[in-house]
Amino acid sequence: MTPVRRPAPEVADGRWRWTDLRLVPVAGVVWAVSLAAPFLAPVLVAVVSAGAAGLAWCARRRRSAGATVLLSVLAALAVTSATSAVRGMAREASPLRLLAEEQRAVTVDLELDGDPHLLSGGGHPRVVVDATVTALHEGASTRRLEAAVLLFAPAEGWRNLLPGQQLRANASTSPPRHGDDVVAVLSARGPPTAVGSAEGWQRLAGAMRDGLADSSARVLDPRPAGLLPGLVVGDTRQMDPVLDEDFRRAGLAHLTAVSGANVAITITAVLWPLRRRAVDRRVQAAVGGAALVCFVVLARPEPSVVRAAAMGAVTLLALASGRARVAVPALAAAVCVLLLADPGLARDLGFALSVVATGAIVLLAPDWSRHLRRRGWPPAVADALAVSLAAGAATAPLVAALSGTVSLVSLPANLLAAPAVxxxxxxxxxATVVGALLPPAGDLLVWGAGWPTRWLVLVAERAAQLPDAAPGWPAGVLGAALLAALLAGSGWALWRFRRLRPLALAALAGLVLVGWPVRQAVRGWPPPDTVLVACDVGQGDALVLPxxxxxAVLVDAGPDVAAVDRCLDDLGIERLPLVLLSHLDADHVGGLAGAVADRQVGVVATGVLSPADDRLAAVESLVGHAGAERIRLLPGERRDVGAVALEVLAPAPERATAAAEANDLSLVVRATVRGIRILLTGDLGAEAERRLRSSGVDLEAEVLKVPHHGSADADPGFLVATGARVALISVGADNTYGHPARTLLEELARGGMTVHRTDQDGDVAVVGSVDEWGVAARRQSP
Known part of the structure; x- marks a missing residue:
């Protein structure tokens, strides 16, 4: 067998080096089949497997290098298709799938496959977790089975459960989305009943993780206290959501959870004394493997941890063999094994980023580091820069394809963060290990770890605050291909034509020193005399009255902390003397933490609420942490905040009964700014709109914030009664609710209103005064 070879430029000893790429197409086939199989009928996948096996049988006698690679690819296709077909048939034949198709309620025994993760957003706290149903109870009978499910549950009673814990729960069922590799989606109706405990090693790992989290909370400030457990063992329960977004925008998201870097650092620390004594490489690999297993147990064997461990195993294999070139086939083999064991990883962005980054580091970073060293760079700096450049350049097209952004601060941020990781x-x-035995010593170690952790927090915060830190880029396959071509073309041109390097450096300096400041000066947002901005926060409301x-006054905070924080940052808002919450649904208060973080907040106001609405306690806790006061507003009250005059129109206190719908108790306020009246309506439905119109309340306004994101549940008479000339609809693109409804848009058109939508226009601003005013819009990058 002849490996695919490539010459290495200017090797110190003058020898040729080669990279074995024979397993790469095999890994590609396994990945492609794992990605496509859930969308195909199992019978069709089985036919593909049989066909590939037949072709492999016909090609078995050929002995050329190409035939060997082809035979390996066909064998991979046959095996992966066969296992996918078996899984697909098992899912379709499961009795739980039949119940899910009918959306039946069930009582099941199940085992948790990972830690429950708290869902973002307001409202009742809920968690999501992967689980395996082991028994289905139907009356007096019990059916044993093994069915993978996605489980949603209330946080109470589920939040702190351990992986491997055996539980009994009552749940409603629904079928999974097309292409999902679970049998059903379950929604638990209450806390579970324990029918078995987790394994001893799971309980020990859970206690050690809790110990680190508790010690961090005692010793460190909230932000580093939330980051340290995430960085070390993947425990993100206390992670500040705004800080999490800062790390993402700075290109440092891999530091907020377990990644290949954690594995590499752990293995290096364990092996350092052995390498100092020149212990046999095989012994080092065995010790490193044991350390790797212990780390996986501590950090939980979830997909992100398993893939990080697999990348660490690639390093171990290269170490044991003494040949760095085996890293590529080891990486390809690891990909095959992981995908055959868990095909769901094929659709996991983190897995793709890990594989691509590891491949780039193995193939590109060593040559780039040697090149920098020969030009006088210090070894540590050369290694850090080469690794960051290789991983960043390789993963940037993937990130751009999925997020529609390119982080311009990722490379400097990673270089600044590297010494602290x-x-x-x-x-x-x-601290995790020692603290389990001697808590005071663990606290001391956490105190020491707090200093580099604070540096990481500082780097992420400052990098994320830079304007245009993550500008928009075309998303999807086209965007990825465009960015990959741009990076490859630029890299090739700079490598091939040395005279371009000073020119490129001068151009970069000009962009940073001249172009970037000029862009900030002329970006033109917000426009002068802005009266109102409807922020593009997805499927939710967030409106700003400067x-x-x-x-400014903020009316609702949208569903996501990052979106509302971005909008307020773009508007230069540092103080919120008044925050109005129309009601407590997640799409209106889920982003409140992002709005109040690092801003001065005066008063947070709601209307009257149903006595059955138990979501207020969580909001009041957040308001208290922000140093603000929570008040209740009633119809007839008026408030002046700067140039903004506010008049409360609804809801009346007598409407706040236990049976009242939260939407119909939306706080309705009319704001007047420089003579322009804006009617803010929350999520009112048709019945509440008719009741408000019939009460004789003056509803006239120049601008209407259309109720409930443009729902069809609207009263045409209410819309007409406003007399508005402009209708603003705050709505998410491609939402599953059908908002805005076609009938609603037709009613607005009949009323003579010009419609502006955040899903199509982005951030929408009303500008001017009553004598002359208009609307401006700006598309915002994701």
Whole structure:
């Protein structure tokens, strides 16, 4: 067998080096089949398997290098298709799938496959977790089975459960989306009943993780206290959601959870004394493997941890063999094994990023580092820069394809963060182990780990605050291909034509020193004399009424902390003297933490609420942490905040009964700014709109914030009664609710209103005064 070879330029000893790529197409086939199989009928997948096996049988006698590779690819196709077909048939034949198709309620025994993860957003706290149903109870009979499910449940009673815990629960069922590799989606109706405990090693790992989290909360400030357990053992329960978004925008998201870097640092720390004594490489690999297993147990054997461990195993294999070139076939083999064991990884962005980054580091970083060293760069700096450049360049097209953004600060942020990652990780692991035996010593180690962790927080915060830190880029396959071509073309041109390098450096300096400041000066947002901005926050509401330089009234906060924080940052808002929450649904209060973070907040106001609405406690806790006051507004009350005059129109206190719908109790306020009246309506439905119209309340306004994101549940008479000339619809693109409804848009048109939608226009601003005003819009990158 002849490996695919490539010459290495300017190798120190003058020898040729080669990279074995024979397993790469095999891994590609396994990945492609794992990705496509859930969308195909199992019988069709089985036919593909049989066909591939037949072709492999016909090609078995050929002995050329190409035939060997082809035979390996056909064998991979046959095996992967066969296992996918078996899985698909098992899913379709499961009795639970039949019940899910009918959306029946069931009582099941199940085992958790991972940690429950808290869902973002307001409202009742809920968690999601992967689980395996082991028994189905139907009356007096019990059916044993093994069915993978996706489970949603209330946080109470589920939040702190351990992987491997055996439970009994009552749940409603629904079929999974097309292409999902689970049998059903379950929604638990209440807390579970324990029918068995987790394994001893799971309980020990859980206790050690809890110990690190508790110690961090005692010793460190909230933000580093939430980051350290995530960085060390993947425990993100206390992670500040705004800080999490800062890490994403800065290109440092891999530091907020377990990644290949954690594995590499752990293995390096364990093997360092053995390497100092020149212990046999095979012994080092065995010790490293044991350390790897212990780390996986501590961090939980979830997909993100398993893939990180697999990338660490690639390093171990290269170490044991003494040949770095085996890393590529080892990486390809790891991909095949992981995908055959868990085909769902084929659709996991984190898995794709890990594989691509590891491949780039193995193939590109060593040559780039040697090139920099020959030009006088210090070895540590050369290695850090080469690794960051290789991983960043390779993964940027994937990130752009899925997020529609390109982080311009990722490389400098990663270089600044790199010196702090290793000490924070090592001290954090020591604190986890030592703290389980001697808590005061663990607290001391956490205190030491806090210093590099604070540096990581500082880097992420400052990088994310830079304007245009993550500008928009075309999403999808086309965007990825365009960015990959741009990076490859630029890299090739700079490598091939040395005279371009000074020119490129000068151009970059000009962009940073001149172009970037000029762009900030002329970006033109918000426009002068802005009266109102409807922020593009997806499927939710967040509206800003500027009251003075750097301050505004915020009406609702949308569903996501990052979106509303971005909008307020773009508007330069640092103070919120008043925040109005129309009601407590998640699409209106889910982003409240992002709105109040790092801003001065005065008063947070709601209307009257149903006595059965138990979501207020969570909102009041958040308001209290922000140092603000929570008040209740009633119809007839008026407030002036800067240039903004507010008049409360609804809801009346007598409507706040236990049976009242939260939408129909939406706080309705009319704001007047420089003579322009804006009617803010929350999520009112048709019945509440008719009741408000019939009460004789003056509803006239120049601008109407259309109720409930343009739902068809609207009263035409209410819309007409406003007399508005402009209708603003805050709505998410491609939402599953059908908002805005066609009938509603037709009613607005009949009323003579011009419609502006955040899903199509982005951020929408009303500008001017009553004598002359208009609407401006700006598309915002994701």
């Amino acid at each position: 290793a000490p924070a990780t090592i001290l954090g692991i020591l 009251t003075g330089p750097g301050e």
